[in-house]
Amino acid sequence: MIDWKSLPRPIIALAPMADMTDLPFCLVCKSRGAPLVFREMVSSEAVVRMNPKTLEMAKFDERERPLVQQIFGADPSVMAEAARIIEETFNPDGIDINMGCPVYNIVSNFNGASLMREPERATAIVNAVKDAVTVPVSVKTRLGWSKDTDVLEFVKVLEAAGADLISIHGRTKEQGYSGTSNWDRVGEARRNTSLPVLVNGDITSVETAKDALSRSGADGVLIGRGALGNPWVFRDLVAGLRDNVPAQPPTLDERIAVVREHARLHVLRYGERGLVKLRKHLPWYFKKELRKQYPWIDFNALRGKLVRVTTLEELDDILEGQHERNFSRL
Numbered sequence: 001m002i003d004w005k006s007l008p009r010p011i012i013a014l015a016p017m018a019d020m021t022d023l024p025f026c027l028v029c030k031s032r033g034a035p036l037v038f039r040e041m042v043s044s045e046a047v048v049r050m051n052p053k054t055l056e057m058a059k060f061d062e063r064e065r066p067l068v069q070q071i072f073g074a075d076p077s078v079m080a081e082a083a084r085i086i087e088e089t090f091n092p093d094g095i096d097i098n099m100g101c102p103v104y105n106i107v108s109n110f111n112g113a114s115l116m117r118e119p120e121r122a123t124a125i126v127n128a129v130k131d132a133v134t135v136p137v138s139v140k141t142r143l144g145w146s147k148d149t150d151v152l153e154f155v156k157v158l159e160a161a162g163a164d165l166i167s168i169h170g171r172t173k174e175q176g177y178s179g180t181s182n183w184d185r186v187g188e189a190r191r192n193t194s195l196p197v198l199v200n201g202d203i204t205s206v207e208t209a210k211d212a213l214s215r216s217g218a219d220g221v222l223i224g225r226g227a228l229g230n231p232w233v234f235r236d237l238v239a240g241l242r243d244n245v246p247a248q249p250p251t252l253d254e255r256i257a258v259v260r261e262h263a264r265l266h267v268l269r270y271g272e273r274g275l276v277k278l279r280k281h282l283p284w285y286f287k288k289e290l291r292k293q294y295p296w297i298d299f300n301a302l303r304g305k306l307v308r309v310t311t312l313e314e315l316d317d318i319l320e321g322q323h324e325r326n327f328s329r330l
C-alpha cells in the first residue's frame, strides 16, 4: 500500500492514459526506472457489472507495483462498489478517481471533469470510495471547467472529503490539450491544501520537471505524453531530480531493444492481436524530433511501416533495417 506522505520526494509517476498505460507499457516504464505507475481508467459501472473485458484491464503484474488503479463514474455507491471489487480482486496499492477527463461521453454522464462543477457529488464519491477500501484514495483533476481558478476551492473540497493526494493537470476542461499547462496556478492550489499534490501537464524532461516543481511547489510530477515512446524519461527524472545526474539519451540499440521488449509483452498479454494493439505506441518511439540524432533514418517511411505491422518477425526486420550500418553499406 502506498503512503503518499512518506514516498521519496519528488514523487515521480506515470500518468493514467486510456488505451496506453496498460500492463505492457507500465512494465516497460517500470523497467526503465518509473517509481510509480497510474493505470488507465476503468469504468466503475462496468466493474460492478463484472464485465470481463473491464476486469481484465485491471489485472496487473506484481512487477508493476507500486501501482494505482484509476476508476471513473458518477454514482457514489457504484464507485465505492467498483473500488471494493478492484481491491478485493487485484489489490492495487491505491485507487485514483478521475475528475479531469474532458472527453464528451465521459463528461456528459456527470463524471470525469464535470465533477469539478458538482462539489457535493465529488465529496460523496470520495467519502464512499474511502469507506469501501483500505488503500489510499487519490483524485486527478484539472484547473477547472472553464475558469482556471475553480481548483483553488476544489482542492479544499477534496481534502475535506478525505482524499489522500491530488494530481492537477494545469489546464481547464475547456482548454482540452490546447495552450500550456499553468504550473503557477497548480502552485496556488497547492498552497490551499495540506494534501500532497502532483503537478501534471507538459512535463517531458528533467528541465521541464524542475521548472514545474519550482513553480508549483508540488510534491511530485505526473508524466503522460512525455513517457510515450520515451520510458527512459523516468531514468532521467530519477537521476536528475533526486541525484542531480545529467540525462542520458538512449542509444538506437537501446531504443530498438525497448520496442522489441514492448512488442513481446503485448503478444504475451493480448495474443495474436498484440501487434495490432501496439501500433498506436510505435510512432511515439520514432518521433521526427529524433532526426538530428539518427539522420540516416527516413522517419516518415519508418512510421508508415510501423503502423501496418502485424507480426513480431516483421517488426524485428523493420527495426533491424534502421541501424546505420545498413545504410553505410549502400
Ligand SMILES: Cc1cc2nc3c(=O)[nH]c(=O)nc-3n(C[C@H](O)[C@H](O)[C@H](O)COP(=O)(O)O)c2cc1C
Pocket: 015, 016, 017, 018, 019, 020, 040, 041, 070, 098, 099, 100, 101, 140, 169, 200, 201, 202, 203, 222, 223, 224, 225, 226
Ligand atoms: C491518450 C491519452 C489518454 C488519457 N487517458 C487518461 C485517463 O484514462 N485518465 C486520466 O485521468 N487522464 C487521462 N489522460 C490525461 C493525462 O493523464 C494527462 O493529464 C495529460 O495528458 C497531461 O499530461 P501530459 O502533458 O504529461 O501528457 C490521457 C491523456 C492522453 C494523451
